[in-house]
Amino acid sequence: MVPSRLEVMQYVEKFVAEKLPVFLRNPELNWQPSDYTPDLSTDEGFEALRELREEASRLPEDALIILVGDMITEEALPSYASWISTLEGVGATGEPQTAWGAWNRAWCGEENRHGDLLNRWLYLSGRVNMREVEVTVQNLIADGGDTQSENDPYRTFIYTSFQEVATRISHLNVGKLARTVGAEKLYNLSAKIAGDEHRHARAYKYFISKILEVDTNETLLAFQDMMKKKITMPAMYMRERGEQVGDTFKKFEEVAKRSGVYTGWDYVEIVEQLLAEWDVEHLTDLSPAAAKAQDYLCRLPGRYRTLLERVQSRQPRKSSTDVEPIAFSWLYPHEVTTSNAL
Numbered sequence: 001m002v003p004s005r006l007e008v009m010q011y012v013e014k015f016v017a018e019k020l021p022v023f024l025r026n027p028e029l030n031w032q033p034s035d036y037t038p039d040l041s042t043d044e045g046f047e048a049l050r051e052l053r054e055e056a057s058r059l060p061e062d063a064l065i066i067l068v069g070d071m072i073t074e075e076a077l078p079s080y081a082s083w084i085s086t087l088e089g090v091g092a093t094g095e096p097q098t099a100w101g102a103w104n105r106a107w108c109g110e111e112n113r114h115g116d117l118l119n120r121w122l123y124l125s126g127r128v129n130m131r132e133v134e135v136t137v138q139n140l141i142a143d144g145g146d147t148q149s150e151n152d153p154y155r156t157f158i159y160t161s162f163q164e165v166a167t168r169i170s171h172l173n174v175g176k177l178a179r180t181v182g183a184e185k186l187y188n189l190s191a192k193i194a195g196d197e198h199r200h201a202r203a204y205k206y207f208i209s210k211i212l213e214v215d216t217n218e219t220l221l222a223f224q225d226m227m228k229k230k231i232t233m234p235a236m237y238m239r240e241r242g243e244q245v246g247d248t249f250k251k252f253e254e255v256a257k258r259s260g261v262y263t264g265w266d267y268v269e270i271v272e273q274l275l276a277e278w279d280v281e282h283l284t285d286l287s288p289a290a291a292k293a294q295d296y297l298c299r300l301p302g303r304y305r306t307l308l309e310r311v312q313s314r315q316p317r318k319s320s321t322d323v324e325p326i327a328f329s330w331l332y333p334h335e336v337t338t339s340n341a342l
């Protein structure tokens with residue numbers, strides 16, 4: 001007999017409870033945005049601010065756009081929190097005293113710092129039109145998004161497993177771009193955020209591995225379904241003032257691709273990573289439909305690679321200073337100099 005989603009999620013919950021101390025950090029001991037931004041109550045803080053602005057002044061425009069886009073994505077946290085709390089067996093029935101509820105709240109708490117830190121850094125950098133960025137954040141929260149995972153915990157945690165790895169890649173690569181212009185402090189904070197995303201990815205991958213143990217067929221079907229729909233980023237509805245839903249995201253995606261921060265190759269590598277993590281290839285005793293899904297999933301990376309190779313030869317990651325700028329209202333139309341700003 002096929003167990004219901006509710007039964008499975010209640011069963012998996014005890015493993016989640018055991019692992020919470022591994023997958024989450026005590027906020028009183030964990031890093032905070034203040035650790036990576038100047039303390040303006042001190043003279044040293046003003047010196048640190050000058051250094052931050054000097055680092056920011058060296059960043060190529062594309063890196064700045066990606067930082068803003070990543071920050072906006074993080075700032076739409078209210079949508080993600082409410083989404084997780086609607087999942088069968090995780091949300092309404094998982095609040096407030098269950099491990100699922102504890103996970104959701106604490107995960108959101110950790111994510112909240114990412115937006116805070118990037119927002120503060122960008123504000124202090126003086127290179128960003130914060131009001132326009134804030135309008136985009138408000139638009140995104142109001143518009144929501146569609147992860148295509150419905151209220152299904154299987155589809156959703158496959159999505160979040162993928163997504164946490166994708167955000168890790170993005171934060172890490174924008175940090176590497178910063179490093180190429182000697183913005184070492186920005187690299188450090190990007191790597192710190194990426195570290196959180198890595199830990200979150202481990203958690204979501206673990207949740208799916210436990211679900212797989214007791215409901216292998218349905219999990220494979222859910223995985224296949226998400227791969228057929230393709231994973232879209234949570235900020236796919238991003239739009240600047242006066243634009244249509246998704247317009248800004250299309251531009252942002254292009255900048256991420258051309259600067260090598262997140263490309264089709266990353267997408268296929270994440271799919272491969274998930275297949276390996278859940279050992280999809282070696283799952284046995286499957287229903288005919290699940291066996292077909294297994295076959296589809298295992299062939300998917302090869303198909304993507306062939307497609308990507310056909311479209312482009314793999315370029316080394318580099319910052320793009322010689323490409324046409326794509327206009328964003330987030331940046332001032334002129335270059336802001338920061339050397340005499342303080």
Ligand SMILES: [Fe+2]
Nearest residue numbers: 074111114167
């Ligand atoms: Fe995050």
Ligand SMILES: [Fe+2]
Nearest residue numbers: 164196197200
């Ligand atoms: Fe995360």
